[in-house]
Amino acid sequence: MEHYKIDSTFYCGIDLHARSMYACVMNKEGDILLHKNMRTESREIKRKLAPFLPDIAVGVESTYNYYWLADACRMHKIPFYLGHAYYMKTIHGGKKKNDKLDSRKIADLMRCNHLPKAYSYPRQRRATRDLLRRRHRYGRIRSEAYRHIQCTFHQHEKYISPSAVRDKSSRHRLLDVFDDPVLRMMIEADLETIYFLDPKLKQLENAIRQQARTYDRDLLTILQSIPGLGDILSLITLYEIDDINRFPSAQKFCSYARLVRGSYESAGKYLGHGKAKIGNPWLKYAIADIIIHAERTSPSIAQFYQKLQKQHGVKRAKSIISHKFGIAIFYMLKNKQVFDEKRFVQSAMK
Numbered sequence: 357m358e359h360y361k362i363d364s365t366f367y368c369g370i371d372l373h374a375r376s377m378y379a380c381v382m383n384k385e386g387d388i389l390l391h392k393n394m395r396t397e398s399r400e401i402k403r404k405l406a407p408f409l410p411d412i413a414v415g416v417e418s419t420y421n422y423y424w425l426a427d428a429c430r431m432h433k434i435p436f437y438l439g440h441a442y443y444m445k446t447i448h449g450g451k452k453k454n455d456k457l458d459s460r461k462i463a464d465l466m467r468c469n470h471l472p473k474a475y476s477y478p479r480q481r482r483a484t485r486d487l488l489r490r491r492h493r494y495g496r497i498r499s500e501a502y503r504h505i506q507c508t509f510h511q512h513e514k515y516i517s518p519s520a521v522r523d524k525s526s527r528h529r530l531l532d533v534f535d536d537p538v539l540r541m542m543i544e545a546d547l548e549t550i551y552f553l554d555p556k557l558k559q560l561e562n563a564i565r566q567q568a569r570t571y572d573r574d575l576l577t578i579l580q581s582i583p584g585l586g587d588i589l590s591l592i593t594l595y596e597i598d599d600i601n602r603f604p605s606a607q608k609f610c611s612y613a614r615l616v617r618g619s620y621e622s623a624g625k626y627l628g629h630g631k632a633k634i635g636n637p638w639l640k641y642a643i644a645d646i647i648i649h650a651e652r653t654s655p656s657i658a659q660f661y662q663k664l665q666k667q668h669g670v671k672r673a674k675s676i677i678s679h680k681f682g683i684a685i686f687y688m689l690k691n692k693q694v695f696d697e698k699r700f701v702q703s704a705m706k
Contacts, residue, residue, distance in 0.1 A: 357443050358473045362466050364435065365411035369462025371455045372396070372416050372425065380459040381408060382467055391456065396421075398428040409434070415466045417441050417458075418474040426476050436476060439465070442634060443472035477598060484567040485595040489638055491560045492592070498553040501546040505530065508542060524554070561588060571595075574692065579685065581694035583657060584649025592642040593685065600689040610682040614640035615675075643685065644678045656701045 366389070371378040374396065381390035389408070394400045405412060414429050415437040416422050422438060429436035439462060465471040477485065502521050509516040514533060521527055527547065534540050568576070568591050579590040603609040610616050614635035651658035664673035684700055687693070 357440070359469055360415075360437050360466070360471045360473055361469050362413050362415075362435070362437060362471070364413040364466075366408040366413070367463045367466040368405060368408070368412055368414045369459045369464070369466060370401075370414065370416045370425070371458040371462065372419055372422060373455070374421060376455075377401070378455040378459040379404060380456075380463045381405070381412070382460075382463045384467065386464065386467060388460070391460065393455065398424060401425070401428065402432065405434070413437060413466060415439055415462050415471055417444055417462065422476075423479075423482065427479055430479075437466065437471055438474040438476040440472035440474040475598075475602065481571070481595060481598065484564060485598075487560060487564055487567070488588075488592050488595055491557060491564065491588075492638060492641065494553050494557055494560070498550055498557070501549040501553075505543060505546050508539065509533070512539070521550075564588070564591060575689060578688055578692060578694050581688075582646060582650065582681070582684070583654035583695070583697065584652060585646055586649070589642045589645060589649075592638060596636055596639040596642070597689070600686065603686065606683045606686040609686045610679055612636055612639070613643055613682050615643065615679045615682040640678075643681050644674065646681050647674060647677050654697060656697060660701050 366381055366383055368379055368381045368390075370380075376393060377396050378393045379390060379401065380388060382388055390404065392404065394404060405414075410433070413435040414425070416425060417439050418441045426436050426438070444462070444465070462471070502518065505521050506516055506518065509530075512534070516530070521530070527550075530547070531540055531543055534543065565587065568587075571591075571594060575594060576587075576590060579585060579593060580587070582590075597609075600609070603612065607616070612635050614633070614637065647657075647661060651661050661673060661677055664676055667673070668676065680700070684695065688695060
């Protein structure tokens with residue numbers, strides 16, 4: 357956990373919601389100068405904070421709707437700080453909780469330099485990053501429809517291969533397998549979902565590729581030098597990272613990408629793992645998927661991966677190789693060097 361070091365005359369903590377927000381302004385001594393509930397509007401917050409400008413810092417918990425507040429603060433040159441929601445909840449630890457108390461606690465954390473860091477994503481690339489996340493969600497819905505069709509067949513002693521469901525020219529014939537109208541309706545609903553999402557996913561991917569032309573082409577080329585890493589996975593990785601220099605070390609980056617787990621120890625005893633879901637799930641998905649494609653295109657990586665599977669099992673082997681790819685990506689982007697396959701395999705075998 358890292359904390360902001362904020363030096364300001366006034367500190368404004370905001371508990372943000374969709375229609376309302378509670379703001380608390382403190383000075384350095386902890387005296388409350390403003391504590392008010394107001395509408396969720398940029399004009400409203402600017403009007404209320406006007407007496408404290410220009411020497412005021414604004415902090416808010418990382419929620420789904422902080423974008424507009426971050427943009428408004430940057431437009432008016434007000435320092436904006438985004439707090440890590442999970443760690444803030446841990447620090448708070450109060451028996452009573454409401455919007456008024458939460459806003460005061462945020463301002464207090466800012467004043468004492470205990471506000472946990474979260475990354476406030478820049479506005480310029482934010483929409484494309486969110487579009488990549490939406491594409492991922494639609495892809496998961498389509499995959500669920502594929503699996504549901506297969507499960508329905510297996511439930512009734514009818515084997516079907518995954519390729520039969522994905523074959524666009526013949527999958528409409530799957531309806532003819534069942535006589536039961538209810539089962540036919542289920543299969544038809546899944547097929548309609550797939551028929552709808554296929555062109556939609558293609559449309560989103562084309563739009564993402566168009567938007568990505570403005571990204572640093574050198575970094576994209578460096579990342580795509582990894583065997584089997586295509587344009588969509590490389591774009592997900594770049595947009596989720598945004599700036600590799602915000603990570604001081606490879607292990608910090610791997611921790612953010614959910615490639616390492618926390619451990620519990622007490623009195624010299626190891627008590628197991630935990631906190632595995634702290635970090636970026638989309639970055640973990642992109643990096644963990646690299647090996648699926650890399651083992652098809654690189655014999656040396658495939659050989660090393662098979663060796664890991666024999667030693668540690670499939671699940672543990674995938675975790676190890678994903679961590680190795682995470683370290684490689686960090687140094688590739690940091691040093692602006694292409695992927696060295698020979699060096700990767702040799703260092704991984706040590």
